[in-house]
Amino acid sequence: MSGDAVRTVRAGRRPVDVHRPDKVMFPGGDGDGGAKEYTKSDLAAYYRSVAPFMLPHLRGRPLMLERHPDGVDGPRFMQKNTPENYPEWITRVEVAKEGGTVCHTVCDDTATLVYLADQAALTLHRWLSRTPDLGRPDRMVFDLDPAGDDFPSVREAAGLLGELLDALKLPSAPMTTGSRGLHVVVPLNGRQDFDDVREFARDVADTLAAAHPDRLTTAARKKDRGDRLYLDVQRNAYAQTAVAPFTVRSLPGAPVATPISWDQLDDPALHARRWTVADAVEQARTRPWAGVMSRGRALGPARRRLDDLLS
Secondary structure (H helix, E strand, O other), X not given: OOOOOEEEEEEOOEEEEEEOOOOEEEOOOOOOOXXXXXXXXXHHHHHHHHHHHHHHHOOOOEEEEEEOOOOOOOOOEEEOEOOOOOOOOOEEEEEEEOOEEEEEEEOOOHHHHHHHHHXXXXXXXXEOOOOOOOOOOOEEEEEEEOXXXXXXXXXXXXXXXXXXXHHOOOOOXXXXXXXXXXXXXXXXXXXXXXHHHHHHHHHHHHHHHHHOOOOEEOOOOHHHOOOXXXXXXXXXXXXXXXXXXXXXXXXXXXEEOEEOOOHHHHOOOOOOOOOEXXXXXXXXXXXXXXXXXXXXXXXXXXXXXXXXXXX
């Protein structure tokens, strides 16, 4: 197929052109067991298939796009502002910033997902709040970041965090990041501002780290962490982002950030790159977060429970 080839994909009610569909985005590895090769067409097909499961986590949220025009081995750039040449049917939201505004892309439908794949937007990073009230998050995220590629420590930390959140009567759900760690996501009712949410998340993380100081830390500086797993709550801030559920990561083999159930955390074979564009849709069909994200809670009662635990 020539370099200027175009393949038209039906995405919901719209046809979307995928340019240079055979362009390799993820080169294959060498020998048996090497990473599989994936093209732009494969990327578009994945996002089209996963759209019914992914879009509920994207609608209304400003995005930061991680684009790799020449594939994962080429240069990367992060895009916040929506280019003027994007189709008019793609949703945008104007967000104030110091000295002006940023016009973020919002992904509300399958056609937008496929179009972003055509733009080589491999990874979608989403805000934790939605329009119209971007100052009040409806998600709280704990990012479990190991010192190395040590997933057993991640599984252990996630279990400890899940137990603490259960004690605070907060619903939560884990997600592999497609890289090294896990995110634990807590649905909120959207009534607290980012400062309150981040302060609460920090207090939860500090409580857990104080109970397990040899294994866990909230130290922001890498030199202060040693071999301990970092409980990162910094994403819980205005205009900060977290990788979206079911998004592809820009790593060999096209791993996917994949929601899992708490029961799946017990699988010793689980690791952060367990699912790829080849099989993440199968995991999505099991609906591992069924019912959890619709149970957004206020933090007031959880704050009182946490204070009681510390008293």
